[in-house]
Amino acid sequence: MKIATWNVNSIRTRLEHITTWLQASQVDVLCLQETKVPDDKFPLQVFTDLGYHAAISGQKSYNGVAILSKLPPQQIDIGFTAILGTEVIPWDQQKRVLSLAVNDLRIVNLYVPNGSAVGSEKYIYKLGWLKVLGTYLATVLKQFPHLVVCGDFNVAPQDIDIHDPTGREKEVMATDAERLALQAAITDLGLADAFRKFTPEGGHFSWWDYRAAAFRRNLGWRIDHIYLSPMLYSRAIACFIDKEPRTWEQPSDHTPVIVEL
Numbered sequence: 001m002k003i004a005t006w007n008v009n010s011i012r013t014r015l016e017h018i019t020t021w022l023q024a025s026q027v028d029v030l031c032l033q034e035t036k037v038p039d040d041k042f043p044l045q046v047f048t049d050l051g052y053h054a055a056i057s058g059q060k061s062y063n064g065v066a067i068l069s070k071l072p073p074q075q076i077d078i079g080f081t082a083i084l085g086t087e088v089i090p091w092d093q094q095k096r097v098l099s100l101a102v103n104d105l106r107i108v109n110l111y112v113p114n115g116s117a118v119g120s121e122k123y124i125y126k127l128g129w130l131k132v133l134g135t136y137l138a139t140v141l142k143q144f145p146h147l148v149v150c151g152d153f154n155v156a157p158q159d160i161d162i163h164d165p166t167g168r169e170k171e172v173m174a175t176d177a178e179r180l181a182l183q184a185a186i187t188d189l190g191l192a193d194a195f196r197k198f199t200p201e202g203g204h205f206s207w208w209d210y211r212a213a214a215f216r217r218n219l220g221w222r223i224d225h226i227y228l229s230p231m232l233y234s235r236a237i238a239c240f241i242d243k244e245p246r247t248w249e250q251p252s253d254h255t256p257v258i259v260e261l
Contacts, residue, residue, distance in 0.1 A: 001261045002026070003107065005150040005224055006245075007033040007207075007254035011066070014252055015043055021245055022050055027258060028070050029102060031109035033152045034252075035064035042066065057095045065098040065109050065151070073100040080136050091132050099140070105232070106144030108137070110151035115172045123172060126154070127181050134185035141189055147229040149191055152207075152254065154223050155182045157193070160202030161222035173223060191227040194239040194259045206241050207254045215246055226259045235261045 004027045008014040011032060022030065030052075035042065037058045047054050047068050055076045058064035067073065077083060077099045079092035099108040113129050116122035141147055155178045159165035168174035187193075195204075205220025214220065228236060238260040246255040 001028045001103075001105075002258055003029040003031070003148055003150065003226070003261070004256045004258040005031045005033070005109070005152070005226060006256040007111070007152040007224060007252060009034050009036075009252040009254065011035040011037055011043065011064075012041075013250070015046065017245055017248055017251065019046060019050060021242075021256065022047075022052070022068070025242070025256075025258070029107060030068040030256075031098075031107065031150050032066040032068070033064070033109070033111035035066050036061055037064060055098060055100050057098045059095045063095045063111060065095060065111050067098055067100055067107065067109050069100070069102050071102050073102055076100045080132055083136055083139050084132075088132055088136075091129060096129075097133075097136070101144070104146050106140060106147050108140065108147065108149045108151075110149065110153065112152060112154045114154045115178065118170060118172050118175055127177060130178075130181035130185050134189070137185060137191070138189055141191075141229060145229055145231050147191070148226065148232060148259075149186065149228075150224075150226040150257070150259075152223060153182060153225050155179060156221050156223055157182060157225075161205075163203075163205065163219045163221070173221065186227050190230055192230070192233045194226045194228050194233070194236050195222070195241070195257065197233065197236055198239050204241055206257055208246065210253055224254055224257050226257055228259070232261060237261065 052068040056066045057078045080088040096111040113126040115126035206224035208215040208220040
């Protein structure tokens with residue numbers, strides 16, 4: 001089974017890119033972030049025609065997540081609230097969490113807040129959001145041991161995940177507080193980074209700023225990840241970043257990451 005994650009930075013703007021890539025890659029599941037469209041405007045029929053079922057959770061102009069699956073999805077849960085209850089409703093106002101079951105797998109698709117600037121309200125919100133995420137995933141993992149957690153995490157876990165880590169301690173997406181929060185929410189639960197199982201060296205990125213010819217110069221960050229529970233980690237046979245869509249005209253600033261089980 002092939003599972004991919006891709007922040008498409010507007011599904012309507014990137015619709016042709018997504019359909020072209022799906023037909024070429026033939027992934028079984030594609031998790032999308034930043035769809036930036038309310039549910040009633042989601043281009044559902046386009047993906048149905050390609051043989052995919054769609055689970056969606058969107059909002060106008062911002063955020064939004066979706067999961068496309070060749071197999072019919074089961075038990076679709078939207079947001080933290082579906083698992084943790086009404087006390088976390090404030091953390092679900094932004095559409096950032098979507099999960100479902102496919103065969104024996106539970107797949108969680110995330111769009112982690114960016115944080116804007118260190119010390120800002122959005123940065124504090126991001127740290128709080130990651131704390132809630134840890135509680136959410138700990139609960140999910142108890143019910144579903146075959147767990148895939150993927151998405152745009154807006155955190156570079158290590159210095160090798162940044163083209164130039166100089167001064168990263170003061171830069172959003174790379175501060176110690178964000179890395180520790182990600183660790184507590186993900187790796188402390190036993191979930192492991194699938195990409196690093198096969199590629200331990202640096203220089204591999206999934207996001208490049210649109211400015212300063214960052215992609216051409218490979219001035220990127222690896223902030224799009226796929227994490228696997230121990231039972232699935234042993235079943236992973238490949239995980240890679242597909243840079244080709246970033247070369248296309250008017251691309252997303254992110255590119256797909258794929259794991260094969």
